[in-house]
Amino acid sequence: xxxxxxTVSWAAIAMLLFAAEALAPGAFMLWLGFAAAAVFALAxxxxxLTVLAQVAAFIVLSFASIQVYRTWxxxxxxxxxxxxxxxxxxxxxxxxxxxxxxxxxGRGRVQIAxxxxxVTGPELAAGTAVRVIGTDGMTLQVELAG
Amino acid sequence: MEGEFMGTFLAMVVVFAGVILLFKTVxxxxxxxxWTVERFGRYTHTMDxxxxxxxxxxxxVGRKINMMEQxxxxxxxxxxxxxxxxxxxxxIVFFQVQDAAKAAYEVATLEIAILNLVMTNIRTAxxxxxxxxxxxxxxxxxxxxxxxxxxxxxxxxxxxxRIELKDIQPPRDLVDSMARQMKAEREKRANILEAEGFxxxxxxxxxxxxxxVILEAEGEKEAAFRQAEARERxxxxxxxxxxxxxxxISAGNVQxxxxxxxxxxxxxxxxxxxxxxxxxxxxxxxxxxxIGSLAGIGELAKEAxxxxxxxxxxxxxxxxGG
Numbered sequence: 001x002x003x004x005x006x007t008v009s010w011a012a013i014a015m016l017l018f019a020a021e022a023l024a025p026g027a028f029m030l031w032l033g034f035a036a037a038a039v040f041a042l043a044x045x046x047x048x049l050t051v052l053a054q055v056a057a058f059i060v061l062s063f064a065s066i067q068v069y070r071t072w073x074x075x076x077x078x079x080x081x082x083x084x085x086x087x088x089x090x091x092x093x094x095x096x097x098x099x100x101x102x103x104x105x106g107r108g109r110v111q112i113a114x115x116x117x118x119v120t121g122p123e124l125a126a127g128t129a130v131r132v133i134g135t136d137g138m139t140l141q142v143e144l145a146g
Numbered sequence: 147m148e149g150e151f152m153g154t155f156l157a158m159v160v161v162f163a164g165v166i167l168l169f170k171t172v173x174x175x176x177x178x179x180x181w182t183v184e185r186f187g188r189y190t191h192t193m194d195x196x197x198x199x200x201x202x203x204x205x206x207v208g209r210k211i212n213m214m215e216q217x218x219x220x221x222x223x224x225x226x227x228x229x230x231x232x233x234x235x236x237x238i239v240f241f242q243v244q245d246a247a248k249a250a251y252e253v254a255t256l257e258i259a260i261l262n263l264v265m266t267n268i269r270t271a272x273x274x275x276x277x278x279x280x281x282x283x284x285x286x287x288x289x290x291x292x293x294x295x296x297x298x299x300x301x302x303x304x305x306x307x308r309i310e311l312k313d314i315q316p317p318r319d320l321v322d323s324m325a326r327q328m329k330a331e332r333e334k335r336a337n338i339l340e341a342e343g344f345x346x347x348x349x350x351x352x353x354x355x356x357x358x359v360i361l362e363a364e365g366e367k368e369a370a371f372r373q374a375e376a377r378e379r380x381x382x383x384x385x386x387x388x389x390x391x392x393x394x395i396s397a398g399n400v401q402x403x404x405x406x407x408x409x410x411x412x413x414x415x416x417x418x419x420x421x422x423x424x425x426x427x428x429x430x431x432x433x434x435x436x437i438g439s440l441a442g443i444g445e446l447a448k449e450a451x452x453x454x455x456x457x458x459x460x461x462x463x464x465x466x467g468g
Contacts, residue, residue: 028168028172028174028197032168050153051153051154051157052153052156052157052160054157055157055160055161055164056160058161058164059160059161059164059167059168062164062168063168063171066168066171066172066199070199085177085178085195086177086178086180086195086213086214086242087213088215088242088244088305089244089305113307114292114307114308115292115296115305115306115307115308116292116293116296117305118300137244137245137303138244138245138300138303138305
C-alpha cells in the first residue's frame, strides 16, 4: 500500500472522468475512468511502478476497456425508437401514392407532399396507385398497389 | 533527480499522445449528421449517428454532413419579365441531403451551387411570363423551378423538397399605376351600375305613370258608362213616374197635380229655412206662383170640406138618380 500523491491522483482522475461522463453522456470518459481506476489499483498493489509505466498502463488499459465495451456491451445498447430519422427516402417505404408521370423505360415520377421523387418499377400508366417498396439512394422502387 | 524529471516529462508526452490517439479513435457522430470516413484521404464509407471506432492515423473523418432539412434564403434579385417589367424577386429553398458522400465530394460549395441554380431557374421561369401572369401564377413558377432544380441537384445527393417565391415586387411607379388602374376599373363599374340604376328607375317611373293614366282613363270611362246608365235609369224612372202621374191624372182628378206641386214648394221652403247660413230668403220665383199653388191647396181643402158634412150626417150621397 502506497498512499502517495501519485497513486491518489489516479483515483482523482478516475473520479473526474466519471463526473465528466455524467456531464456529457454518450462519450467514452467512463472507460477512461475505469482505466484510471485500474491504474490506481495497480499502483496501490505495486508501489514500485514508475510514473512512465503508470501512464503507459493507463493508455493501454484505456484502449483495452474500449475494446471490452465494443465486444461485450455494444449489442446490448438500447436501440433508437426512430431508426429512420433523417432518412427521408426510407421513411416513405410502404406509402401508397399515385404516379404523376407513368413509368416508361423503368422510370417515372410521383409527388409526395411538396417534393417530386423519381421512381423505378414495372411499366405503368400515369394515375396508377403504386406502393413504395424500397429506396435506391435518390429513387424509390415501386410496385403496383393491389 | 534528473532521471525523475525525464520520467515525468516522458509520462506527460505519452499521456498527451495517448489522449490525442484516443480522441481520434473513438468518434461520436451526433444525430442529424453523417460523417464521411477517408483512408489516407480517399473516401471509404459513411458513419451514421452514434459511437464509432476508427483506426487512428490510417482512417480519418472527412466531411461532417448535415442530414437535416435545411432552409436557404434566396437573396433578392432583379428579374425581367416577358413584357419587360423589372421585378424584384426573393425566395426560400428547403433541401435535404440524402447521400452524404455525394454531397461531400460531388460538389465543392453546396449552398452556393444550390442558390445559383435556383436564381437562374427563377429568372428563366419569370422571363417566360408577362408581369400579370408572374404575379398570379406563383404556384406554377414554384413547381417549374422546383422540378428543374430537383433534377439538377440529384447528382449531388440532394432532395429539394420545396421552393417558394416569397416576394415579387414590381417597381414603385408600376405598382402605383396598377393601383390607379384598379381604382379606375372599380369607378367605371360603379358609374355603370349607377347609370343602370337611374335608367331602370326612370323606366319604372314612366311605366308607373302610364299605368296610372290608363287606369284613370279606364276609371273615367267606367264612371261615364255608369253615369249614363244612371241617367238612363233616372230618365226611365221619371218617364215611368210621369206616366204614372199622367195616368193617375187621366184616371182621376186634376187636383192631384196641384197636390204634388204644393208639396214640393213647401219642401223647398222648408230646406231653405233650415239652411244654417241663410240669413234671409230670396224669392227667385214669382210670388204669384206660390199664391197660385196656395189657391190650389185652398181648392183641395174646399173640396174636402164640402164632402165631409154629408159623410158625417150618415146620409146617403146626395148625387143620385138623374
